[in-house]
Amino acid sequence: MVNKLENVPEILLMGPGPSCVHPEVYKALAVSTLGHMDPVFLDIMDSIKELTQIILNTKNRCTVPMSGTGSAGMETCFVNLIEKGDKVLILENGVFGRRMIDVATRLGAEVDSLSFKWGTPVIVEDVAKKLKEKDYSLLAVVHAETSTGVRNPAAEIGALLKGKDTLYLLDTVTSMGGIEIRMDDWGVDALYSGSQKCLSCPPGIAPVSFSERAVKKLLDRKTKVPNWYLDLSMIIHYWEGAKRVYHHTAPINMLYAMYQALAIVVDEGLDNTYRRHMDNHKLLVKGLEEMGLKILVEEKYRLPELNSVIVPEGVDEAAVRARLLSEFKIEIGAGLGDLAGKIWRIGLMGYTSSPENVTAVLKALKACISK
Amino acid sequence: MVNKLENVPEILLMGPGPSCVHPEVYKALAVSTLGHMDPVFLDIMDSIKELTQIILNTKNRCTVPMSGTGSAGMETCFVNLIEKGDKVLILENGVFGRRMIDVATRLGAEVDSLSFKWGTPVIVEDVAKKLKEKDYSLLAVVHAETSTGVRNPAAEIGALLKGKDTLYLLDTVTSMGGIEIRMDDWGVDALYSGSQKCLSCPPGIAPVSFSERAVKKLLDRKTKVPNWYLDLSMIIHYWEGAKRVYHHTAPINMLYAMYQALAIVVDEGLDNTYRRHMDNHKLLVKGLEEMGLKILVEEKYRLPELNSVIVPEGVDEAAVRARLLSEFKIEIGAGLGDLAGKIWRIGLMGYTSSPENVTAVLKALKACISK
Numbered sequence: 001m002v003n004k005l006e007n008v009p010e011i012l013l014m015g016p017g018p019s020c021v022h023p024e025v026y027k028a029l030a031v032s033t034l035g036h037m038d039p040v041f042l043d044i045m046d047s048i049k050e051l052t053q054i055i056l057n058t059k060n061r062c063t064v065p066m067s068g069t070g071s072a073g074m075e076t077c078f079v080n081l082i083e084k085g086d087k088v089l090i091l092e093n094g095v096f097g098r099r100m101i102d103v104a105t106r107l108g109a110e111v112d113s114l115s116f117k118w119g120t121p122v123i124v125e126d127v128a129k130k131l132k133e134k135d136y137s138l139l140a141v142v143h144a145e146t147s148t149g150v151r152n153p154a155a156e157i158g159a160l161l162k163g164k165d166t167l168y169l170l171d172t173v174t175s176m177g178g179i180e181i182r183m184d185d186w187g188v189d190a191l192y193s194g195s196q197k198c199l200s201c202p203p204g205i206a207p208v209s210f211s212e213r214a215v216k217k218l219l220d221r222k223t224k225v226p227n228w229y230l231d232l233s234m235i236i237h238y239w240e241g242a243k244r245v246y247h248h249t250a251p252i253n254m255l256y257a258m259y260q261a262l263a264i265v266v267d268e269g270l271d272n273t274y275r276r277h278m279d280n281h282k283l284l285v286k287g288l289e290e291m292g293l294k295i296l297v298e299e300k301y302r303l304p305e306l307n308s309v310i311v312p313e314g315v316d317e318a319a320v321r322a323r324l325l326s327e328f329k330i331e332i333g334a335g336l337g338d339l340a341g342k343i344w345r346i347g348l349m350g351y352t353s354s355p356e357n358v359t360a361v362l363k364a365l366k367a368c369i370s371k
Numbered sequence: 372m373v374n375k376l377e378n379v380p381e382i383l384l385m386g387p388g389p390s391c392v393h394p395e396v397y398k399a400l401a402v403s404t405l406g407h408m409d410p411v412f413l414d415i416m417d418s419i420k421e422l423t424q425i426i427l428n429t430k431n432r433c434t435v436p437m438s439g440t441g442s443a444g445m446e447t448c449f450v451n452l453i454e455k456g457d458k459v460l461i462l463e464n465g466v467f468g469r470r471m472i473d474v475a476t477r478l479g480a481e482v483d484s485l486s487f488k489w490g491t492p493v494i495v496e497d498v499a500k501k502l503k504e505k506d507y508s509l510l511a512v513v514h515a516e517t518s519t520g521v522r523n524p525a526a527e528i529g530a531l532l533k534g535k536d537t538l539y540l541l542d543t544v545t546s547m548g549g550i551e552i553r554m555d556d557w558g559v560d561a562l563y564s565g566s567q568k569c570l571s572c573p574p575g576i577a578p579v580s581f582s583e584r585a586v587k588k589l590l591d592r593k594t595k596v597p598n599w600y601l602d603l604s605m606i607i608h609y610w611e612g613a614k615r616v617y618h619h620t621a622p623i624n625m626l627y628a629m630y631q632a633l634a635i636v637v638d639e640g641l642d643n644t645y646r647r648h649m650d651n652h653k654l655l656v657k658g659l660e661e662m663g664l665k666i667l668v669e670e671k672y673r674l675p676e677l678n679s680v681i682v683p684e685g686v687d688e689a690a691v692r693a694r695l696l697s698e699f700k701i702e703i704g705a706g707l708g709d710l711a712g713k714i715w716r717i718g719l720m721g722y723t724s725s726p727e728n729v730t731a732v733l734k735a736l737k738a739c740i741s742k
Contacts, residue, residue, distance in 0.1 A: 001638055004415050005627055010403045018623060021404045029400040029624060032381045033392045033573050035702045044375050067575065068439045068600065071619035075600040103599045196620055202404050204438065204575060204622030227598060228474045229439065229446040246707075248442035249567060251575035252389060253400060254625060256376055267372055331406045336617075 011325070012352070014361050015333035016146050016306060017174065018196035018203050019349035025201050028260035029253050036250045044259050045239060045250075051262035052207050055176060055270065056191065058183035062210040064239045065258055066192075066230065067251050070173040073192025073206030074103055076230045077169050080210075080218050081138055081190055084108035089136045089166075091122045091157070095147035095336045096171055100140050107226070112136075118338050119148050119308065121301045124156045131160055138167045144175035146197075147336045149297050149308035149345065151179065158186035167214055173197060176207065177265050177350055178277050178305035189214040195254070198277070198305055200350030201261035204254045208232070265350075277304040280353045284346065287362040291369070296343055305353065307346040308339070312369070317341060320368045328364035382696070383723070385732050386704035387517050387677060388545065389567035389574050390720035396572050399631035400624050407621045415630050416610060416621075422633035423578050426547060426641065427562065429554035433581040435610045436629055437563075437601065438622050441544040444563025444577030445474055447601045448540050451581075451589050452509055452561060455479035460507045460537075462493045462528070466518035466707045467542055471511050478597070483507075489709050490519050490679065492672045495527045502531060509538045515546035517568075518707045520668050520679035520716065522550065529557035538585055544568060547578065548636045548721055549648050549676035560585040566625070569648070569676050571721030572632035575625045579603070636721075648675040651724045655717065658733040662740070667714055676724065678717040679710070683740070688712060691739045699735035 013020045034041040049063050056063070066076050078100070082088065088109040090100045093116035104111050114130055116122050122141060131139075139161060143154045154170055161168050167189040172181055177198030183191055189211040196203035210218065210232065218225075218233055225231040229248065237245040265273055281304030285295060288309055296308035311317040317334065321344070324330045333345035346361060384391045405412040420434050427434070437447050449471070453459065459480040461471045464487040475482050485501055487493050493512060502510075510532060514525045525541055532539050538560040543552055548569030554562055560582040567574035581589065581603065589596075589604055596602040600619065608616040636644055652675030656666060659680055667679035682688040688705065692715070695701045704716035717732060 001634055003631075003634070004411075004418055005399055005402050005631060008402050008405060008411060008415075008627075011405055011409065013404065013406060015406055017620060018404050018406060021624075026401040028376055030397040031376050031379050033384065033389050033567075034379060034382055035384060035386055035389060036574070038382065038696070038702065040375075040379060044379075047375060068443065069619050069622060072439065072600045075598065079598075099599070106595050106597045106599055108597075194620070196404075202622065202624040203407070203620040204625050224477050226477045226479075227446065227450075228470070228477055229443045248440050249388060249565070249574040251440060251573065251625070253392075253573040253628075254575050254622070256379075257624075260374075260376060263372055263374070325409070331409065 009329060012330045012357060012360060014347050014352055014357065015331045016345045016347050017349060019200055019347055019352040021202055022200045022261065022264055022351045024264060025257050025260045028256040031253070031256050033252050036252060037244065037246065041252065042244060044255065048255060048259050048262060049239065051266050052209065054266050055262065056181050056183045056209055057185065058209055060209045060211055061240060062215050062232065062236055064208050064232065064235060065255060066206040066208050067248065068206055069203045070192065070194025070206050072230065073194065073208050074100065074171065076206065076208050076232065077190045077192050078103050078107055079227045079230055080225055080232045081167060081169070081214060082107050082109045083221060083223055085110060086137045087134065089114065089130060089139045091127060091141040093120065093122060093148065093150060094118055094142065094145035096142045096145060119150060119296045121150050122152045122157065124153055124160065127157060128160050136166045138169055140169040142171040144172070144179065144303050144306065146174040146306060148339065149303050149306045150301050151303050155182070155186045158188060161187060167217060174303065174306055177273065179303065180274055183209060195258055195261065198350040199261040199265065201257045204251060205258045277348065277353050280348050280355060280358050281307065283355060283358045284348060287358065291366055305347060305349045307348065308343045309346060310343055315369060317344060323368045324364055330361055330364050380700060383701045383728060383731060385718050385723055385728065386702045387716045387718050388720060390571055390718055390723040392573055393571045393632065393635055393722040395635060396628050396631045399627045402624070402627050404623050407623060408615065408617065412623065413615060415626065419626060419630050419633060420610065422637050423580065425637050426633065427552050427554045427580055428556065429580055431580045431582055432611060433586050433603065433607055435579050435603065435606060436626060437577040437579050438619065439577055440574045441563065441565025441577050443601065444565065444579050445471065445542065447577065447579050447603065448561045448563050449474050449478055450598045450601055451596055451603045452538060452540070452585060453478050453480045454592060454594055456481060457508045458505065460485065460501060460510045462498060462512040464491065464493060464519065464521060465489055465513065465516035467513045467516060469708070490521060490667045492521050493523045493528065495524055495531065498528060499531050507537045509540055511540040513542040515543070515550065515674050515677065517545045517677060519710065520674050520677045521672050522674050526553070526557045529559060532558055538588060545674065545677055548644065550674065551645055554580060566629055566632065569721040570632040570636065572628045575622060576629045648719065648724050651719050651726060651729050652678065654726060654729045655719060658729065662737055676718060676720045678719065679714045680717060681714055686740060688715060694739045695735055701732055701735050
């Protein structure tokens with residue numbers, strides 16, 4: 001039988017994720033598989049938790065890498081924290097905010113949403129007004145909206161909730177490891193992320209962290225979590241305590257990769273990592289502007305790790321992406337939802353974020369647009 | 372920082388899974404990550420589907436590796452096929468049958484269960500009687516009960532449902548690749564499995580297959596699937612058709628590993644694979660009996676890939692397992708639930724199933740029991 005894996009090309013992944021995987025993370029993936037109750041593996045699990053806490057700036061004991069991709073992280077937070085009829089406010093300015101509305105509605109929440117123009121951030125004053133009208137048991141927002149390249153004001157939204165009973169849920173799929181997250185300082189009660197963005201690990205793991213308040217809400221539920229696989233009230237007993245209780249077989253090798261990926265970020269130093277992301281972002285924007293291209297998002301709300309570029313009139317955006325991939329072995333992303341056909345998304349996430357890669361994508365894009 | 376991955380020992384995994392990973396599968400894990408919409412990756416996805424269909428003996432178009440472990444496969448089947456108030460019959464003779472009851476109940480099904488003594492198979496006549504009393508929209512059973520080592524009569528149970536509207540759901544986590552599965556011939560409507568048993572791939576992927584009848588039930592639902600992440604009605608549009616629709620970012624490298632693992636089984640030939648499992652099982656049982664040990668399950672219901680051994684009186688079962696692991700680098704499993712402390716579970720799954728490994732575990736077990 002032909003082995004199709006022999007023909008997998010090496011692609012420079014500069015889309016919205018997955019990003020390029022760090023060479024040490026590839027090595028970690030192929031480390032000998034251990035049993036999910038092996039003491040050596042349990043020790044690695046402890047380190048995964050500690051490294052995650054460092055990057056998120058949290059002391060939360062309930063900090064667990066869920067066995068699924070970023071969307072499983074979203075599902076985890078909602079299914080554990082919502083009961084039928086709970087009043088939920090979702091701030092939406094992109095595909096992933098919209099997905100939150102879908103997830104929460106399916107779970108029987110009474111969902112209100114505040115929408116903002118895609119490509120612009122959440123307006124904090126509008127949220128403050130909405131919070132005066134009604135009491136919510138949970139407010140959710142995306143920190144780094146992957147579909148638009150916008151950074152939402154996560155700290156400011158958190159400040160509005162101070163002293164309230166409303167739980168604060170933050171999507172950090174595209175922010176973790178790329179821009180600062182201060183979970184405890186911002187008053188975030190629940191947070192999820194993904195392995196395949198600024199952590200430079202393949203997709204498949206979703207870090208989740210719950211504050212003491214969120215854990216209390218979970219343990220005080222009137223009904224069982226309607227999702228056995230993602231029930232954190234059981235999963236925490238596998239991730240902490242002297243006696244670990246088996247829940248489901250953990251994805252051992254993906255967790256090795258996650259351990260390695262988190263360690264690389266912490267070893268580089270968080271400030272250094274964020275500075276590198278910002279420097280390469282500025283280099284990219286400068287080059288794009290020199291080519292006459294425009295960025296969708298206003299400067300102060302831009303994500304350094306995800307750059308939305310407006311497709312110039314008369315340019316076939318799909319043809320440019322196809323040529324970048326086939327001729328230059330560079331992948332960039334298309335627009336999603338309301339922005340389909342209107343933007344490209346250029347990722348500078350984790351290991352991908354280097355001056356060399358910025359130069360490569362600028363050169364290739366120039367060649368593809370000019371004819 | 373100390374890299375804990377450098378200290379991971381090579382363990383002979385002879386427990387209930389994960390099993391030893393095939394060397395080619397380790398290589399596959401570390402192949403360059405592609406984007407989830409890359410045409411080369413989409414082509415590998417097609418092969419994963421075809422190889423899965425071959426091993427399951429099914430023509431089902433809806434054959435998809437879910438982005439989670441085996442338990443996510445269980446969750447997927449129930450959450451897509453059950454609506455609140457549906458009448459479900461679950462046949463239970465072990466931990467995983469019991470887990471099905473929990474999963475289905477959380478989803479609001481009206482669950483009846485028929486329990487059988489752990490270590491013995493489902494009695495087909497009892498099921499026939501139960502089916503005469505009431506109409507069920509779904510009947511579920513575990514094919515290879517990992518907690519006991521029992522093979523349930525999947526074909527015979529399927530025959531009882533012929534001509535009925537009841538959907539037939541089968542757990543094949545520990546059977547896939549170890550014993551024959553004839554999904555279409557047995558009338559199975561929905562099935563899930565796991566990557567880390569007889570497929571010799573690390574944990575993290577759950578193959579799922581739905582018959583046309585199951586897909587119709589899914590598409591005719593009155594309510595949306597209350598789990599966005601596992602909603603097959605959306606996920607199938609990523610796995611088939613000319614235009615693939617993004618749902619969530621697929622776990623690329625785990626899917627490479629799954630492709631490789633499935634290809635190895637198909638390359639060996641299904642009959643050869645099953646014969647190898649049976650031959651090594653017989654070798655193990657012979658050796659265990661020569662040591663005076665007894666197998667929990669009656670001969671004709673034994674799983675070749677999972678052998679439940681009764682712990683002899685006066686032997687500290689946990690101490691034996693600990694010594695096997697530390698001194699001989701061999702992992703075997705403990706009993707679960709009702710069988711905790713009473714049995715060991717010795718897996719001979721996939722790549723682990725070889726005469727050399729049988730010899731190794733027999734020799735080590737002898738040494739650990741004798742003093």
